[in-house]
Amino acid sequence: RKEVEQDPGPFNVPEGATVAFNCTYSNSASQSFFWYRQDCRKEPKLLMSVYSSGNEDGRFTAQLNRASQYISLLIRDSKLSDSATYLCVVNLISNFGNEKLTFGTGTRLTIIP
Amino acid sequence: DGGITQSPKYLFRKEGQNVTLSCEQNLNHDAMYWYRQDPGQGLRLIYYSQIVNDFQKGDIAEGYSVSREKKESFPLTVTSAQKNPTAFYLCASSLDFYNEQFFGPGTRLTVL
Numbered sequence: 001r002k003e004v005e006q007d008p009g010p011f012n013v014p015e016g017a018t019v020a021f022n023c024t025y026s027n028s029a030s031q032s033f034f035w036y037r038q039d040c041r042k043e044p045k046l047l048m049s050v051y052s053s054g055n056e057d058g059r060f061t062a063q064l065n066r067a068s069q070y071i072s073l074l075i076r077d078s079k080l081s082d083s084a085t086y087l088c089v090v091n092l093i094s095n096f097g098n099e100k101l102t103f104g105t106g107t108r109l110t111i112i113p
Numbered sequence: 114d115g116g117i118t119q120s121p122k123y124l125f126r127k128e129g130q131n132v133t134l135s136c137e138q139n140l141n142h143d144a145m146y147w148y149r150q151d152p153g154q155g156l157r158l159i160y161y162s163q164i165v166n167d168f169q170k171g172d173i174a175e176g177y178s179v180s181r182e183k184k185e186s187f188p189l190t191v192t193s194a195q196k197n198p199t200a201f202y203l204c205a206s207s208l209d210f211y212n213e214q215f216f217g218p219g220t221r222l223t224v225l
Contacts, residue, residue: 031211032211032212032213034213041201042218042219043203043216043217043218043219044156044203044216045216046213046214046215049213087155087156089213089214091211099210099211100158100161100171100210101207101214103148103155103156104155105154105155106155
């Protein structure tokens with residue numbers, strides 16, 4: 001099992017639709033979770049942190065499910081500008097107790113007019 | 114303006130030459146990172162530094178070297194020992210090792 005796993009997509013979604021991505025992680029002790037957005041040939045940019053109680057920022061909602069070890073990102077009323085690759089990031093703890101943020105390979109989203 | 118800068122944006126080198134990529138941040142962050150991204154692939158960690166004068170190997174450190182002599186700077190040298198150096202290189206920094214990372218604009222290295 002990969003440490004951080006995402007469905008690579010692509011997800012092709014009509015404008016205005018709601019789309020959701022999941023990301024599973026392997027280490028139950030993980031404490032920090034983030035979603036990043038990366039546009040083509042650009043650097044990743046922080047979209048939102050994911051808190052235990054879930055959090056919302058405009059059209060974006062992030063949820064954490066510790067029991068099943070996944071985080072989710074929901075985008076409502078999708079816009080053309082939402083087309084990007086969405087990266088899931090989790091802090092993973094090695095057998096030696098070292099922590100590091102680990103990036104998933106990303107889910108590619110294309111919003112269709 | 115606070116942020117992370119990387120230079121140059123595009124870099125071309127001949128096979129067998131060492132090349133150094135620049136990364137500077139004025140965010141007063143302790144931790145800095147170097148990643149490599151290949152087309153259609155995720156980010157792979159090359160080296161990271163949690164504090165000045167200290168750095169650790171990431172998942173793919175072979176053929177790379179770094180230094181952290183100043184808090185603001187974390188240059189990456191791609192040596193001739195790196196077998197497939199053509200890639201998009203991203204530098205990032207964070208307040209500490211557990212917080213969100215902020216990325217520079219990246220350097221696209223092409224080895225001819």
